[in-house]
Structures are given as C-alpha cells and as structure tokens.
Amino acid sequence: MGTNGAAAYAGAARRSLRVTLAAGAGFFLFLYGFGSTVAATYALFSAVSLAGLSRIPGTGRQRAGMVLRLIPAAWLLVVVGTFLAVRTWTAVAGMLVIGFALAFVAVGGPRPAGAAPGLQLLYILPSFPPYAPDTLGERLIGTTTGLLLLVLAEAFVLPEPPTLPYRELAARAAITAERCAGELARAPYALSPATAAAARAAGEALRPSNVPEAERPAGAGVRSRGLGHTGLAARTLLNRLGRLPGPPPGPEADPDREAALALLNAVGRSAADTAALLRGAPGPVEPKPSGPGRERAALAAAPTGGAGPAALRRRADLLEVADAALVLAAAAALAVRGREAAPDVPSGRFWYARMRAPRLWWVRLMGNAGSRSVFFQNAVRTSLALAAARAVAGLDTLPHGFWAMLATLTLTRTTMEATRSSIRQALAGTLIGALCTAGVLSLVGTHTTVYAIVLLPIMLFTFTVGPVKGIGWSQALFTMTVALVFAQLAPATWRLAEVRVLDVLIGSAIGAVFGLLAWPRGARREVRRAGAALLRSAAEAVVTTAAALTAEGVRDVDVPPEHKSLRHSLVLAESAFAQLQSEPGSAQGRLLVDWQAVLLAGHHTLWGAGRVLAPPAPGRGPADEGVPPLEPAAAAALTRLGDRVAGRMLMLSAVLDPIEDSRQAPAAPYADGAAGTVTAGAPTGYYAADAWLASLLADLDRIADSTAAPAAAAPTGAADTTGVKGGTPGRGGR
Known part of the structure; x- marks a missing residue:
C-alpha cells in the first residue's frame, strides 16, 4: 500500500470511528436501555446521515460546529416528513419541494453542499409509512441525541490538526507583497530570485484548488465575498509587483522617480497594515482602509513633460500596483469588519458591500435559478x-x-x-x-x-x-x-x-x-458553455470600455449594463467550475482547459474596466469632467488593441463553446510592447488602458496554452480536446 493509500485509510478510519461511536451509542441506548425502537432508529440514522452519507469538509471541530447549527433544520425536516406521510401524494409533493430545496442549498458553499445528502436522508426517513404523528416526540429525541453524540465524537475523538484559515493565507501573501515592494523601492529595483519565488508560492497558495474546501470563502455574505476578493487582490498585487520593470536609465527619462519610490513604500506599508488587520490586530484609527491613495494621486498628478515611453509605461504599471494594493486593503476591511467598512469602499467594484445578508443570499439564489x-x-x-x-x-x-x-x-x-x-x-x-x-x-x-x-x-x-x-x-x-x-x-x-x-x-x-x-452530460458541457459565455461578455465589456475612452470620455461612474452582464456570467461560470471539480469520473477531461484562468480573465476584465473608467485623480482635473477622451492617434492605437483583445476573447469562446462548429485561425500570441503604436506624446490615460489590455492578452495566452496542449497529446475524438495555438481549433469537446 502506498503512502496515499495509507493516508486515505487512516482518514477514513478516523471518520468511521466517530460515526460508529455516535450511531452505536444512540442505537443501543434507546433500543436496549429504554426499549424504544423508534428513537433508536432515528438516533442511528441521524448520525449516519451527517457523518456517513454526508461529506462535510473541514476538521472534526469544524464539522461539529456545522452539525450543531443544523440541528434545528433536522427537527424541521423530521416534523414535516412525519405529517406529510399521511398520504402518498402529500409525501411525493413534499419530496419534490423539499428535495429541490435541500439540493439547491449547495449554492451556499462546500459545507452546505456536503451536508445536503444527509439532510435529504433525515427527511426521507420519516416520510414513509406508518403515519404515526404520535411518535414524533420519540423521533425528535432520537434525532437530537444522535446528532449531539455526533457533535461530541467529531469534536473530541481523534481530532485533526487545524488547517490554515484563508485569512492567514491572505495575510502571508500581503507580507510577501510588503517584502516585494521593499526590494523594488531600493537599488537594484528588482526582485531577488528568492523573493520572486516566494511571491509565486504565496499566490499559488491562495488558489482555491490549493485550499481545503472548508477554508474556501464561498459563502454569500459580505465577509465571505470580501475574503474571496482579498485573495484575488493579493494574487493580483503579487503578480503586478513581479512584472514591474525597473526605472529607465538616466534621471531625465524618469522625472517621477521619487514619487514612484514613495508609492512603492506606501504599497509596502499598506500590505503590512492589511496583514495585521487580517490577523486580528486593531484597525487604523480612521475608518477608511489604509492604502497608498495619496501617493497614487501624487504620481498620477505629476507632470509628464520630458518623460519617455518607458517611463510613462512604468508609471502606468505603478498605478496598477497601487490600485491592487488599494483593492486589497478595501477587500480585507470588508472581510474583517463586514458592512461596517462599506461606506469607505467603492460601490462599483464591491457592489455587495452595502447589501444585507438576505439580499445577498437572494442574489446568489437568483443567479443560479x-x-x-x-x-x-x-x-x-x-x-x-x-x-x-x-x-x-x-x-x-x-x-x-x-x-x-x-x-x-x-x-x-x-x-x-x-x-x-x-x-x-x-x-x-x-x-x-x-x-x-x-x-x-x-x-x-x-x-x-x-x-x-x-x-x-x-x-x-x-x-x-x-x-x-x-x-x-x-x-x-x-x-x-x-x-x-x-x-x-x-x-x-x-x-x-x-x-x-x-x-x-x-x-x-x-x-x-x-x-x-x-x-x-453534467457540468463538463456546461462549464464549456459558461466559460464561452463569460469570454463573450468580457469581450463586450472591453469593446464598450475602449469606445468610452477613445470617443466620448466617461462622465458616469455607475456600472454599465455590459459590466452587469459580465458579473452575472462570472457567477454562472464559477458555479459550473465548482461542480465540475466535484464530479466523479471526469478527471481525464476536466483539467485540460485552465478554467481558473478563464475565471481570472473575467475578473480582470471587470475590475480593470472599472479602474480605467474611474474619474481622474485629484489634481488632474475636476471630478465632474470624468475621464477625458484620448487624442486621435492614441485613440486609434487603443482601439486596435481593444479590438484585438475582444477578438481573441471571441475566438477562444468559439473554441470552448460545445456547440460551436467554426474553425477559425487563432490570433497570434501577444508579445509585450507590440500592441501600441503610440510612443512619445501619448497621454497617461493611454498607458493605463494599454497596461490593462496587455495584461488581458497575457491572461488569454494562458488559456490558449492550456487548450493547445490536449490537442497535441490526446487521441482523435478524446473528450475536451481543443487547440487554439499552433494549429486549428477543435470543436470544444463535442
């Protein structure tokens, strides 16, 4: 037996001992101690339902807490099932409604999804004849006893070591970001190999596939959503710090060097403050989340005269870094303080911050209905x-x-x-x-x-x-x-x-x-459809954002309809991807496409569009003037790049879509610096949008690379084989 097999048996043996002790103790207590076959049956099956049939993720103490919170729901299911068993048609109708509700509760995250099969069994058991409402007391006593015994067994019998909370993983990533910012703010203005490796490792640790199910921020509430965005912002910040170029040589080429170094130092302080907040340290005196907002405004307002293209592009990259740090601070504040932090975060990016929990749950349910x-x-x-x-x-x-x-x-x-x-x-x-x-x-x-x-x-x-x-x-x-x-x-x-x-x-x-x-066909086909729809929505958002920047300027900072459509597409794509990972038997086909890269491209489009459409920083013009349109030459270059990004998104969506039959030639991969044709004299807004669109092309290249690999490795007709680079696209796994 290999190491993995031994570990699997060890884990199963621990779980088996807990459910056996809880179910056996309740069964023998009521059957041989009190002579109640009804209570004995319900005590045994209650423990088996939420420990044997269910797969609630987490450590024993986490599962114990979940089972304890589910006891009132168990009472309700036993009561309703008992009274609906009076007629076959009422039992069938109840099974139809309650069965749907218990299965649909999986939209709440891994823990409700894991508990759902056990709750189904707790309703199935009393919904069968004999119709005996007079035994309801025994049924409830047995159910309660079995679940309480299970809580004790989960909490105290062979407890597992605690896992790292997602907040701690995000805090460690923030500390790594502080280290990166510190190195980039001093000569030689580059990351050491050890720090670059640490940044990559910290970012990978935040990927949901590398996080235990129980620790993933998958809930619908403000804190859970904020924690999820904290992880995404931390990964974004680390990636941008890792790609930040050094200052161009010569002081005349970078007149804003001091402002840039001040911004990097502020990013480091903000990351450290965010880590302290995530670890439970007292927050700042002011209610606003800490961040390099002042330094970002100073750099954005600095004159651009005499700056070369390399310096302007670095300035745009620095502003992207500062934006990621600001998002990280705001998301961490929501994750820790909830709606108390809502007045100090942007409503467009954190649309959920001011909503109460019932409304957010309604949004989650309707998004999947x-x-x-x-x-x-x-x-x-x-x-x-x-x-x-x-x-x-x-x-x-x-x-x-x-x-x-x-x-x-x-x-x-x-x-x-x-x-x-x-x-x-x-x-x-x-x-x-x-x-x-x-x-x-x-x-x-x-x-x-x-x-x-x-x-x-x-x-x-x-x-x-x-x-x-x-x-x-x-x-x-x-x-x-x-x-x-x-x-x-x-x-x-x-x-x-x-x-x-x-x-x-x-x-x-x-x-x-x-x-x-x-x-x-399960989620394998649906995730392809949802991923294709997400890329189509992202392409539409890119086109409308580029049009606003190049033609009319932006005066309304509310969320455009295209961005709302993109947000809805993200919800469906994320749910499809989550279901795909849980399906048995799909291991050969489910990971051929980098679906997480598809999701990240969608998030990057949504957040980046909101960022480049934001009003100018203080000192750059009146706030009511909005984002001014670009000059004709810059507008033409940005339009070409936006069209290229949108076209590449549409091409990839055609490859991923399971009903797409087109065989388009793939777009050429993006080479850094090859997108824009405007050099000297381009405004700073051009470089901000150019940096965003260029990073989107890099995201799309990662997706294309993952779809090209199976085309070369898989036999003809294999599931989910596609290719978009170096060959003709396939049919999307048909």
Whole structure:
C-alpha cells in the first residue's frame, strides 16, 4: 500500500470511528436501555446521515460546529416528513419541494453542499409509512441525541490538526507583497530570485484548488465575498509587483522617480497594515482602509513633460500596483469588519458591500435559478428522482421503501456515464452483500445478541473500507450493516436481503432514468458553455470600455449594463467550475482547459474596466469632467488593441463553446510592447488602458496554452480536446 493509500485509510478510519461511536451509542441506548425502537432508529440514522452519507469538509471541530447549527433544520425536516406521510401524494409533493430545496442549498458553499445528502436522508426517513404523528416526540429525541453524540465524537475523538484559515493565507501573501515592494523601492529595483519565488508560492497558495474546501470563502455574505476578493487582490498585487520593470536609465527619462519610490513604500506599508488587520490586530484609527491613495494621486498628478515611453509605461504599471494594493486593503476591511467598512469602499467594484445578508443570499439564489446553472440542474434532477422513488414506494407498498430512495439519492450522478458505472458497481456489491447477509440471517436466526455484538465491528469496517474502495464495497458492506440493524428492531429472515436487493435495483433504475433525461452530460458541457459565455461578455465589456475612452470620455461612474452582464456570467461560470471539480469520473477531461484562468480573465476584465473608467485623480482635473477622451492617434492605437483583445476573447469562446462548429485561425500570441503604436506624446490615460489590455492578452495566452496542449497529446475524438495555438481549433469537446 502506498503512502496515499495509507493516508486515505487512516482518514477514513478516523471518520468511521466517530460515526460508529455516535450511531452505536444512540442505537443501543434507546433500543436496549429504554426499549424504544423508534428513537433508536432515528438516533442511528441521524448520525449516519451527517457523518456517513454526508461529506462535510473541514476538521472534526469544524464539522461539529456545522452539525450543531443544523440541528434545528433536522427537527424541521423530521416534523414535516412525519405529517406529510399521511398520504402518498402529500409525501411525493413534499419530496419534490423539499428535495429541490435541500439540493439547491449547495449554492451556499462546500459545507452546505456536503451536508445536503444527509439532510435529504433525515427527511426521507420519516416520510414513509406508518403515519404515526404520535411518535414524533420519540423521533425528535432520537434525532437530537444522535446528532449531539455526533457533535461530541467529531469534536473530541481523534481530532485533526487545524488547517490554515484563508485569512492567514491572505495575510502571508500581503507580507510577501510588503517584502516585494521593499526590494523594488531600493537599488537594484528588482526582485531577488528568492523573493520572486516566494511571491509565486504565496499566490499559488491562495488558489482555491490549493485550499481545503472548508477554508474556501464561498459563502454569500459580505465577509465571505470580501475574503474571496482579498485573495484575488493579493494574487493580483503579487503578480503586478513581479512584472514591474525597473526605472529607465538616466534621471531625465524618469522625472517621477521619487514619487514612484514613495508609492512603492506606501504599497509596502499598506500590505503590512492589511496583514495585521487580517490577523486580528486593531484597525487604523480612521475608518477608511489604509492604502497608498495619496501617493497614487501624487504620481498620477505629476507632470509628464520630458518623460519617455518607458517611463510613462512604468508609471502606468505603478498605478496598477497601487490600485491592487488599494483593492486589497478595501477587500480585507470588508472581510474583517463586514458592512461596517462599506461606506469607505467603492460601490462599483464591491457592489455587495452595502447589501444585507438576505439580499445577498437572494442574489446568489437568483443567479443560479436557471437551466444554465449546474446547481439548479442537480436540484431538479435529485428532486424529480426522489419524488418518483417515493411514488413507486407508496403506490406499490414497497417494503423498506426508503432503501430504494436512499439508493436513488446515493447512486444518481451528474453524468449518465458516471451513473451507469456507479449502478453497475452498486448492484454487484449489493448482490454480494445480500448473499452474505442471507447466510448470516439463516444461521443466526432470531438471536439478536449476536447481531448486537457484531454490529459495531461491521459498521466500523463499512465506513473505513467503503469510502476508500468505492461504491461497490460501500453497497456490499452497507447492506450487511442495515440488515444487522433491522434484525434487532424486528424478527428478520433471509428474505430481508432479498428486499434490500430489490430496493437498490428500483432506486438505481429510477436514478438512471432521471440521470438520462435531466442534463445527462453534467457540468463538463456546461462549464464549456459558461466559460464561452463569460469570454463573450468580457469581450463586450472591453469593446464598450475602449469606445468610452477613445470617443466620448466617461462622465458616469455607475456600472454599465455590459459590466452587469459580465458579473452575472462570472457567477454562472464559477458555479459550473465548482461542480465540475466535484464530479466523479471526469478527471481525464476536466483539467485540460485552465478554467481558473478563464475565471481570472473575467475578473480582470471587470475590475480593470472599472479602474480605467474611474474619474481622474485629484489634481488632474475636476471630478465632474470624468475621464477625458484620448487624442486621435492614441485613440486609434487603443482601439486596435481593444479590438484585438475582444477578438481573441471571441475566438477562444468559439473554441470552448460545445456547440460551436467554426474553425477559425487563432490570433497570434501577444508579445509585450507590440500592441501600441503610440510612443512619445501619448497621454497617461493611454498607458493605463494599454497596461490593462496587455495584461488581458497575457491572461488569454494562458488559456490558449492550456487548450493547445490536449490537442497535441490526446487521441482523435478524446473528450475536451481543443487547440487554439499552433494549429486549428477543435470543436470544444463535442
């Protein structure tokens, strides 16, 4: 067994011990201590639902906190399920509505998504006959006891070491940015190899794929959104510091050298203040987030006479660095202080800062309430399958019908290929488990003491081996476990194993049908569609921003409609990418395209457009004059570059779109300094926009590189093979 395999078994064994202790203690307490089969059943399945069936990310203490907060929701589900079980049609209707709601709650982040299957089971269990509202008290007592025992087990049994919070990762990145700014502010005005490597490592540490699920800022609230933007701003600041060129030689070529060095020192101080704020140090006396705003304004207002193109381009790059530092400080303030920091941050960039939590959750839900959202697709698929399973179980009076629903819940996948594979393995495992169970029940008969003795070892083995070995082993071992449980609740014969096989067969068939009918290709196709739509929205934003800068100037700093469309496209693309990473069986195709680079290009377009459209800094002109239009020569050069960026975005979107058949020739990769034709005499606004568009081309080159690699490596017809550099684009994985 390799190191990874041993680690997987060790982690599974820890989780298995916790769920076994919690479920077994509650089951034996009520069954043999108080003689209540109802409370015993609910105590056992409550612990199993949120520890065995669910995969709540985080350490034991983090999961314990999550389970504790879910107890009121568990009460509500048990109560509603108990009373809706009065008729089959009410139970089916409840399953349709509540099943959708519990599946759709995954839009709230990894923790709600991980808990959703367990909550589904807590509702499934009481929604079956007999209709017995008189036992509601026992059901609630058993549920509460099982969940409280699970909380204690998660918190105190073999606790894992704590993981680094995302705030600490962002604080470390800010400290690294301070180090970079310090080196760039003194001779030789360049980063040392060690500092450059540290900057790259700090930026990589903030990538969601490198952060434990429980630490990712994926919530809908102001603090969570602010923390997510803090990480993005920190990565942006580190990247810009790493690409900042040194001052051109000769004092006459860079008349603003002192102002530039003062700005870099201010960026370093701001980064240090941000790190202290993220680590819990008292904030500044003034409510405004600290940042190099004054130094940025001084550099922007400095005269440009005598400055050469290299100096003007460096000035634009320095202003980009200062902007990233300001964004980092503002985002960190929102992450730490929430809405208290809202009056001091720009509303366009941080559109959510002044909204209350219910409104933000409504925005999150409405942003995913459509057929293009994979969260919506999963919720519809799950609720329809569960409602159908409940209808079949109720109309045919299927014995242990909730087993069929459990099979539907656990075996339905987001792609038909994965569903077919899981069903095949599950049926084989269930059949083997049923044969073993039938033999045990035939030999032991009604001697419940034997079942009680072997239950805990079998349960421990089930939840240790099953998650590591796969669905086949899980179904085989779980079949034996549930048979041992029900053999203690009521006299059982070998036919109990037969019923278990029948239930799994019915449940898996229903899951297969709805997996085929409802979006059977999962997120792999949807992420391509969402990524293509994101790039099209970004191209539209680039064109409108360039037109405003080159033709009319900008007098209204409100968010243009194109930017709102881009923001909505970002929401859908991020949700599709999150779902893609969680789909089993898609490892070969899901990472061929650098989807995170697609998302970063969208964010960079949105934030950069807002930045270059911002009013001039103090000292450059009256605020009500807005951003003045460029001179004809500069406008023509910027228009060409904007068209080139937008065209490249559209070309890449055509490659990524799963329904695109065009085979356009790829645009040439961008070479630094080759975009603009204006040199001496161009205004500073030109260089700011040029720096933004040039960095967007660099982002697009990273996307193009990732799509070109699979075209060369994958065989013809392989999934998700595309190419946009050095060859003809493919069809986007059709």
